[in-house]
Amino acid sequence: MADYEHSTYGDRIASVYDQFTSHSPVTRFTDATVEFLASIAGKRRVLELGIGTGRIALPLVAKGLKVFGIDASEKMVEKMRAKPGGDAIPVVFGNFADVKIGGQFSLIYVVFSTFFALLTQEEQVQCLQRVARHLTPEGTFVMEAFVPDPSRFDRGQRVGALDVGTDRVRLEVTQHDPSTQSIRSAHVELSESGSIVLYPVRLRYAGPAELDLMARLAGMRLRARYGGWNREPFSAASQSHVSVYELIAAPAPKSPARKSASHRRRK
Numbered sequence: 326m327a328d329y330e331h332s333t334y335g336d337r338i339a340s341v342y343d344q345f346t347s348h349s350p351v352t353r354f355t356d357a358t359v360e361f362l363a364s365i366a367g368k369r370r371v372l373e374l375g376i377g378t379g380r381i382a383l384p385l386v387a388k389g390l391k392v393f394g395i396d397a398s399e400k401m402v403e404k405m406r407a408k409p410g411g412d413a414i415p416v417v418f419g420n421f422a423d424v425k426i427g428g429q430f431s432l433i434y435v436v437f438s439t440f441f442a443l444l445t446q447e448e449q450v451q452c453l454q455r456v457a458r459h460l461t462p463e464g465t466f467v468m469e470a471f472v473p474d475p476s477r478f479d480r481g482q483r484v485g486a487l488d489v490g491t492d493r494v495r496l497e498v499t500q501h502d503p504s505t506q507s508i509r510s511a512h513v514e515l516s517e518s519g520s521i522v523l524y525p526v527r528l529r530y531a532g533p534a535e536l537d538l539m540a541r542l543a544g545m546r547l548r549a550r551y552g553g554w555n556r557e558p559f560s561a562a563s564q565s566h567v568s569v570y571e572l573i574a575a576p577a578p579k580s581p582a583r584k585s586a587s588h589r590r591r592k
């Protein structure tokens with residue numbers, strides 16, 4: 326794994342991230358994402374895992390929310406800093422599996438399948454455990470992620486065209502290991518001038534049922550699952566989901582006084 330670190334994806338793609346994602350179906354829903362998150366953010370602080378170039382954080386700040394971020398890539402965050410209001414968002418640099426940030430948040434969120442950037446199940450569970458510790462008692466954790474579809478791969482691989490121009494093409498070259506639920510991928514840009522640029526991505530995916538179980542292990546339960554940011558119903562046909570988790574309330578301790586009162590009544 327030494328050739329691929331937590332910062333690799335962001336550092337390699339930062340200069341073109343906003344341009345690439347402006348063509349992505351995910352960014353068509355940026356406004357809906359912001360509306361959804363603002364509607365459940367509560368009045369306290371908000372934390373984004375993998376804040377990147379501020380696609381979601383900046384409009385949330387514009388709505389008056391106090392947003393914090395964690396990211397491994399300084400180059401991605403530099404892009405956010407260069408945008409209006411971007412230098413006012415506090416960002417902690419590091420692996421978001423550690424959630425190394427002080428205080429509690431009424432909303433913690435991770436969008437665009439960024440949770441799958443944690444490359445082992447252990448790291449994903451650790452992340453959820455730390456998230457739970459940083460939620461206020463009524464706080465929520467929101468995740469947007471794709472629903473895994475192993476049938477996309479033929480004998481463990483896939484090559485697809487992302488963009489085909491007259492003097493430039495972008496391809497997606499992917500290997501899939503179902504035993505570890507891992508994907509090694511690169512977006513490859515080939516141009517007429519002879520330049521070749523690689524943007525590597527590695528993911529460890531998990532389906533909704535596994536995510537719910539990992540959340541349970543971390544002391545959270547599913548409050549709601551939608552098929553999209555406009556609260557579309559989630560169904561077997563959904564290709565992605567927006568899942569809202571809340572803390573499982575600790576069982577109220579048995580009160581000795583009430584116990585003895587009912588004991589007395591039975592006598």
Ligand SMILES: C[S@@+](CC[C@H](N)C(=O)[O-])C[C@H]1O[C@@H](n2cnc3c(N)ncnc32)[C@H](O)[C@@H]1O
Binds near residue numbers: 336395419442
């Ligand atoms: C796909 S981008 C999403 C950025 C932004 N949330 C958005 O929706 O546009 C993923 C971001 O997560 C960051 N990231 C990936 N793995 C990370 C990790 N383990 N710890 C912290 N940041 C990570 C990347 O540097 C990048 O900025």
